[in-house]
Amino acid sequence: MCGRFTLTSDIDEIVELFDIGRNEFEGYQRRYNIAPTNIVPAVLTVDGERVLRGFKWGLVPFWSKDGKSSYSMINARAESILKKPAFRNLIDRKRIVLPCSGYYEWRKEGSGKQPYLFQLNSEKTFGLAGLYDTWEGPDKNTVWSCTIITTSPNELAEKVHDRMPVILNENGIDLWLDTNNMDKDLLTSLLTSYPTEEMKLFPVSKAVNYVKNQGEDLIKEVVLNSK
Structure with a gap:
């Protein structure tokens, strides 16, 4: 599962890293606790050009009757x-890549759950594989929404969870x-x-449990069993 993540690069870094030709995402800010239903920036290709656009995290299929998505739609199993x-019909032409600097997972420890942050060893922003769809409401407004694809964990990720998001390398993004x-x-x-040897994880503050934080x-490492 991938239920929270971070995006802490400057917008110029993201544009360069993902070779974005047009930025349509307004009001970009670094974010340290991105949660489902948030509007997230993602890269898609439009007429041969890479575009950065905002998507609601939690897929709303085009055939949805009420435009609502269930919590389970934040992820799609590979x-x-x-x-x-x-x-099943999205993989043909509705593929996106979500810029991500790290993602959180929780492991039961003692009487509670301890959050961990996963990053690349380089601490650089990377790309998550995703799918999107569009839904048009009665008012003719279009909802752009997305889901993050998950897969079986590598040896590092399985220490905390039985799933991990699909991280694409440069060739995979292309x-x-x-x-x-x-x-x-x-x-x-x-x-x-993703290759185990290219990733790291460490415990972080339980303050991340609350989406408003x-x-x-x-994203700073903490001593285990701390607040």
């Missing part, structure tokens, strides 16, 4: 995206965002766990 009605690429076998082959202190 093993079943070609089968589930909400996802293939995933190529709208001319409709080879489902190739696309699904990208949806694997933000700030750089949330």
